[in-house]
Amino acid sequence: MKIAVAGKGGAGKTTVCATAARLLARSGLRVVAVDGDTNPNLHAAIGLAGSSMAPFLPVSLVSRRFDGPRLTAGVDEVLQRYSSAAPDGVRLVRMAMPQHADEGCMCSAHATVSALLADLGDAADTVTLLDLEASPEHLSRGTARHCDTLLLVAEPYYRSLEAVKLQAALAGETSISRVAVIANKCRQPSDLEAIAQYCQSHGLELAGSLRWSDAALDADARTLPLLDYAPDDDLVADLDGLFARLVGRPAAVAV
Numbered sequence: 719m720k721i722a723v724a725g726k727g728g729a730g731k732t733t734v735c736a737t738a739a740r741l742l743a744r745s746g747l748r749v750v751a752v753d754g755d756t757n758p759n760l761h762a763a764i765g766l767a768g769s770s771m772a773p774f775l776p777v778s779l780v781s782r783r784f785d786g787p788r789l790t791a792g793v794d795e796v797l798q799r800y801s802s803a804a805p806d807g808v809r810l811v812r813m814a815m816p817q818h819a820d821e822g823c824m825c826s827a828h829a830t831v832s833a834l835l836a837d838l839g840d841a842a843d844t845v846t847l848l849d850l851e852a853s854p855e856h857l858s859r860g861t862a863r864h865c866d867t868l869l870l871v872a873e874p875y876y877r878s879l880e881a882v883k884l885q886a887a888l889a890g891e892t893s894i895s896r897v898a899v900i901a902n903k904c905r906q907p908s909d910l911e912a913i914a915q916y917c918q919s920h921g922l923e924l925a926g927s928l929r930w931s932d933a934a935l936d937a938d939a940r941t942l943p944l945l946d947y948a949p950d951d952d953l954v955a956d957l958d959g960l961f962a963r964l965v966g967r968p969a970a971v972a973v
Contacts, residue, residue: 719965720835720846722754722862722894725871726881727852730902733934734871735849736763737945737954738961743806744970745962748844750797751804753812754831754861755851761812765805765943772802774814777826780833787833796834805943828859835864845965857888867896867964869925872916874901874909879916886922898925900960905930926960928953 723735739751753760761771781790789796801809811834814827831848838846848865850856862868868889870882882899889897899922901913910927917924933948940947945954962969 719840719844719867720838720848720865721867721869721964722848722850722856722865723869723871724850724856724862724885725852726873726878729852729871729873729878730928730934731852731871732760732763732849733938733944733953734869734900734902734928734957735847736760736765736943737957739764739808739847740804740806740943740945741954741958741970742845742847742961742965742967743808745967746843747965747967748841749806749808750801750838750844750846751808751810752831752834752846752848753810754828754848754856756813756827757851758812760849761802761804761810762941763938763943764808764810765946766802766810770802771810771812772800774812775800775827775830775834777814777830780826780829782829787829787836789833789837793834793837793839796837805946825859828856828861832859832861832863835862838864840866854885854888857885857892860892862889862894863892865894867898868894869898869900870922871900871902872913873903874905874912879913883920883922886920896923898923900925901927903930904928925964926956928956928960 743749804810872882904910929952931953933951937944937947958969
């Protein structure tokens with residue numbers, strides 16, 4: 719199963735993706751986490767130092783074909799060379815980032831991620847989580863076209879919800895079979911109610927909700943993964959249950 723996580727900047731995409739990846743790995747799944755942002759920071763949220771990372775995915779790995787971009791090497795070889803071992807057994811892969819100013823567009827970097835997702839296939843007991851940038855560019859370039867599910871993280875305010883609506887409309891024109899919203903940073907019942915009402919009014923599926931977490935802010939300030947800083951936090955429990963339902967497995971023991 720391949721799940722992409724998107725939404726407006728600051729909505730909590732990377733915390734969601736990093737924490738869910740480790741929880742799913744604890745449940746016994748093989749997990750590949752892909753940082754699909756040209757300004758990568760998934761490694762910090764998942765618990766890896768930048769100095770210990772494998773190289774970025776080189777754009778030379780892409781071969782253009784009639785059915786879209788594909789890898790020029792076997793997917794197992796690519797993961798061996800370009801993925802880093804993250805906590806709980808997660809394998810982390812990073813999309814290439816700009817090395818210099820005035821390089822031009824990042825089309826080939828996006829195509830490399832798309833090719834990796836295509837070649838990962840649907841292996842049993844394997845989940846791929848793709849953390850996307852805060853832009854609809856990943857939809858216009860087809861970066862997430864091979865994902866089964868696109869989760870749009872929404873905060874309980876208008877601009878965040880409008881960004882989710884835009885990305886949901888674009889995703890509806892792709893081959894992604896399921897597009898759903900996650901209500902994040904819900905301090906009180908009225909926050910969830912506002913997001914639920916918006917989703918109902920615009921024909922959007924609401925997959926679940928996540929409670930507000932002061933611990934998530936504190937962990938970020940200390941450059942620590944939420945799962946290490948506050949394993950018993952409500953947000954960890956919410957993510958554990960939500961992603962267990964998405965992949966059809968029991969929740970992990972979040973300790």
